[in-house]
Amino acid sequence: MFDFLKKDSKKDESAAAKLFAPANGTVVSIEEVADPVFSQKMMGDGYAVIPTDGKIYSPVTGKVVSVFPTKHAVGIELPNGVEILLHMGLDTVELNGGPFTTAVSEGDQVTPETLISTVDLAALEAAGKDNAMVVVLTNMDKVADFTLSGKGQASASAEIGTLTAKA
Secondary structure (H helix, E strand, O other): OOOOHHHHHHHHOOOEEEEEOOOOOEEEEHHOOOHHHHHOOOOOEEEEEEEEOOOOEOOEEEEEEEEEOOOOEEEEEEEEEOOOEEEEEEOOOOHOOOEEEOOOOOOOOEEEOEEEEEEEEHHHHHHOOOOOEEEEEEOHHHEEEEOOOOEEEEEEOOOOEEEEEEE
């Protein structure tokens, strides 16, 4: 009886979603990330922010689907089914969570104002790790369009792009 409502909600799910800067700093394209797994888009398309401070926020509105045991990465699913990975720093898995204070858990609903983690940037530097905060669209088969519109200096939670899921 209400099938027309289901169709309309399906359209809403594939509508464009906004992407945000997860930190204060410099927004760069994923091709500029100093790790071939990311820069060659082996995990998907995306972008990164080179942070000026350690407060890291959600780059999207969605639901936390995974928090890595080493606290260096968080997976978030958007309402339209697209999944992103927020990877904090490069080669940081081996730090066993040391510089990361995670503020979210699996199942949490997040917005661009939600603090995901506080990262000790000095500890990353002391460990010789790149501090790029990388946002990767990990299921590109569900992405119809991805646009990074804001490169350069940005404030945390500033809108810097959009993505549209395939219908």
